Amino acid sequence: MKALPFTIYPACHTSRCKSSIFQKHSRSVDGLFQTGSGTHLGYEGYNLWGLQGAQQSARRHRDFEPWKILLIILGASIAAAIAIGLFVYFIHFPQDRKYDQRLTYFSGNFKIMGVQYNPALSRQSSDRFREAGNWIEKLMYETFHNSILRPKYRGSRLVKVSPDTGGVIAQVVLMFLFSSTDNTALRMAVDKILQERLKIYPGSARINLPSSTLTGKCLETWFPVALEQGCPTGRSGFTDMSKEMAEKLFSDFCGLRYNRSTVSPRITGGVEISGSGEWPWQASLMRNNIHRCGATLISNTWLVSAAHCFKDSSNPRLWTVSFGTYLTPSLLIRPVKTIIVHEKYRYPAHEYDIAVLQLAKRVEFTNAVHRVCLPDASERIPYNIDAVITGWGAMSDDGETPNVLQEATVKLIDSNTCNRKEVYNGAITPGMICAGYLEGGVDSCQGDSGGPLVTPDTRNMWYLVGIVSWGDECAKPNKPGVYTRVTYFRDWITKYTGL
Template structure:
């Protein structure tokens, strides 16, 4: 339901048989010996491969909650807001430091997976840091042994390396936690993608998608993607999960029907069957939405029952209002929309990498001729070919900031789909942070 209403939118025996026979026998003996040797080598190789496979497969994930004080930074109020730039930048600095500590160590370099800052709180001598550390070790390893090894690596680093942050060693505590506790802790943070084995999912390298694209490869790859459906009519638009109960989408999705009781929302990589389904209890369309110009094309929808966060259902981060993405920044758009102009809805979620395009370029006479306002964001490619399309409306355009994903755009409109010089136009989320907060408290 992407809007196209601004312009015509796009391998005898001889005399000496005894001697001859003996020569053949020696020849075949050589062949047999060679084949036998090759077979032994192959069997050994396969055995090594199998052993290596099972040893690797026998690795187990270990999770720890780390807590410590940092004494050379002062607490800022925005550290309490996990989506703020201050929290994000400080968290990235701390996580990079932990990565350097464990990946440079010869004994732990191949075992450290990732870290995530969960909370930054005030302390009279600086700040308190709470974070999750993830490692992979053989399943026969003892948690106590691993904990001691991790502590030794950290303490040695604090003695011998110059660190950007001053960690108060006596304050450092490390507590083993199970995968459920780890997941619950990470649920306090937005924009994190996890595999079913509770391992972090790195940024996707897809370069294709919706129009000229590929299906999403892993369940939980885009856990905030939702499908908005009219009861009896099926999928109408995409939406993005921003909390346990709130979704964000495009205003034009509700042009014909604003009655929340006529709508349902589903989550998962397929529309049928869905992973989770909920009813809507409230729809809020931006008061200044104008269908003639597509301005303020943003709406909120609240579910009647909350969803539980998991590896396959998770909220995205909302960006700080001051975030500005330069042109050609890689962003990803996802949806269940058609893969050709006016084609059918896709049952399997699809994805694409596109690039941001400056408003100046997008407003050129040969592009959108001045129709792009400050509340809009262009993304795609000037040569076309990759784009969102009908049925993707209201869905997310997301940006990866060190494996934390932020919603920067909402699929809004465009001229047809994937045409040259007619990129997709999205509602610029940063422009509406105050409005979103005023309606949802998020």
């Protein structure tokens, strides 16, 4: 893979969300499912001005006017008060307090009136669920952003939507960063703020507070804070929850990236992944313990890849699937039970370049091994947005294969542009999508075949939009990468996997 550095966009309620996939295609239902963006306000700085005095003679003191003496006394009193306040602050809130912070989760069931349940709400990757998530997560953001808990609030996540009389029940997880110095009253303010703010919500969809419940749970998480002990004991409404239970809570979510590093070092021709779980759905297809192609995990037992990866052999007994950032040593290895190549694929043609694989033994989702989201067949993918390709492919044409997973950012290119004479001269069919740059320089390469082309939605859930398929060498001008279009084959994937 030949690549340039890639910057991950933040997930929630920022202006960067406007460029993400699906954002322009949300429907509005009486103001309920509206995509909105919040603004994180900065901190204001204050200049503290001191008063400088000088020794004066007794005669000069007698010449001072009364208002000047009063001003000096007032200034001195203010300076003394500020000094005392700073002293108390640093005594009670030491500088290492950030290492004492623990992420506290509140699980709430909110009764939303005036909303008709749709079966699509049962799937977290559906357009309906995404709209519901955007609406309620924006509502939670606005509720706590304008409260005393604003510095503590870390976000929310819609977990599940269930039908109920007169509306729906939305299960929502709220996240706060509390330290041991935060008293019980501050923690219990969560419920009070919700009660006060939500009952004055002006939208047509109403939250029935008497039918809503909120419980607090403290648990370890993937956030980069020190978490060596459990929750403080003796706090009403809080119970300890292990890291394993926390991961299980979010295991139902597709497309979540848990271990996102803040810095990835450049290596020759690409960006090296610095930690496990950066792209947890990425897998390696190995034959005779040698990396042959990439694949993408779409459930506990199923992966999707390119059909041309199996042109030499589709015997599942010859293949294994490896997970993790490194090819060797692998984090996890599974044998393959079934390989299904699209029935219309004919090598060396590029059409219908898709296959699905079933594992002989299921994988349990963790921070480092997790499934990607699959878009609906009807989803319209906008062009000229950022997408990410990952894999262990060569970093230059006919170059070496890296041992560490690589990533690169590319632009989705419309088919009309890609079919121009100087590009691919009409070779791009409806089942294909182009991604890269017409000026070249960034592309997938040998060994990346079958791997994922993904892009995030407004909630930072990552969707598989393409499968690395073919191209004219690597990173050449006017020769972007060509990928199998997932939405075109979405029904075919369902037919054989049930997903």
